[in-house]
Amino acid sequence: MHPFWDLAIEPTLDAAEATEVLEIGAEAGKTTGRLLDRAQRTGGTVHSVDPAPQFDVARVALARGERFAFHRGRSLEVLADIGAVDAALIDGDHNWYTVHSELVALAESAAAAGEPLPLLFIHDVGWPYGRRDMYYDPASIPDEGRQDAARAGIMPGRSELGSPGINAGLWNATHEGGSRNGVRTAVEDFVAGYGVPCDVVIIEGLHGLAVVCSDERREAAPGLSGAIARLRSPELLTEWSARVERWRIDADIARRRAEAERDAAAARLQRLEGSLLDPPEPGRDQA
Ligand SMILES: C[S@@+](CC[C@H](N)C(=O)[O-])C[C@H]1O[C@@H](n2cnc3c(N)ncnc32)[C@H](O)[C@@H]1O
Structure with a gap:
């Protein structure tokens, strides 16, 4: 996610006048740090969610004070408690069930607060996980929401797993494509079923980033139309x-x-x- 920061994410967050920002999947904190620096500037809060962060959360919390709210856990366990946000960066568990459920939960929190859908940035809509699920922990996904998966490598242009291939140590769906498979499919299915039209910009490369802006969110911030047009x-x-x-x-x-x-x-x-x-x-x- 972080390679997209200064070119795509930060200017669009600024145009949206987003102060309450959610990050799903913090890992080593590369994007978290950028979000926190921005929150210092805007006076906002960064809600960061990860069951297994790879940085010292307590030290960061001490240094950043009220700008930082860390939620240790899986997104679907904590999103309802966080409530409505202005923008969300989604880069946690890269599978249809998790990403679609996260988007639905974010829409529900926004509706409950009478606010538009948050401005959304979703990483990994390109290869390899745009059309193929990956599970950090397959047991955490209900059976009906999970594709068959194996710890084996992925190659471009090949549906079946095998060697050679990348990410062989992760639980990857055993086939690519089809219904309810992959992060990009989750974004498309959510947008198709959401009641308000949304503009979806895809930036390809480095695993791909989707930016989703609902018409209601766009109307709430005068600079957002120009910022979205700039992404194209x-x-x-x-x-x-x-x-x-x-x-x-x-x-x-x-x-x-x-x-x-x-x-x-x-x-x-x-x-x-x-x-x-x-x-x-x-x-x-x-x-
Ligand atoms: C690809 S990394 C995130 C990289 C980070 N966004 C960046 O820009 O550097 C994915 C992270 O998501 C976390 N994760 C896995 N499943 C999750 C879930 N269900 N909810 C939230 N985070 C999750 C993992 O622990 C891991 O740290």
Whole structure:
């Protein structure tokens, strides 16, 4: 989610005049920190939800005070207690059941408070989880909401799981596509069933981001129409393509560096083993 921050997320949040902002899926806090810096500027609150955050929540809470409300748990266990928000960033469990249920819960909280649907940012609407479920914990999803899943890799253009493939350690749906499968499908199904028209912008690349803005939310903030139009502009897409290319190059360099370090370590080990096996020649000075 964080690579989309300054180009797409922050300016659109600002245009929406969003102060109460929800984040589902904080992980190491890369997006949380940006949201908190923005909340400092706007005087708002960041509600962050994660059952297994990878940062010291207590220290952040101490430093950020009333700007930060952390909810340790799964989204569907805590969303009703959080209530209505102006905007939500969804990047938790990447499957149809969870994302669709999160969207329904957010719509219900907004309706109960007499507010429009929050401005929504949903990550992972591109490959690999746009049309394929992934479950952090399959047992937490009801049987009827879960696809068959296995811990095996995913390859572009191949529905079945196997090797080689990415994310082989995660529970991935055993097939791609079809009904109730994947994050993008969840967003489409929610929007189709929601009573108010919504504009959906998809930014492809780095797993894809959907921005969903209901007509009611757009009417509530005068600058929002322009900000949404900007997300589709050739200028933004050109800048975004350059960034995606930069990420690709950086990832390639990081991979080559890791390979070189691994090869150097293997060579060192081989030299050490060689010196253990190789007895010194008789009469040679010992250091
Ligand atoms: C892809 S990471 C989030 C990355 C983060 N948004 C960022 O921009 O760096 C997904 C996170 O979602 C959390 N998660 C998994 N299931 C969840 C759920 N049901 N509700 C909330 N968070 C969940 C995981 O613990 C993990 O930390």
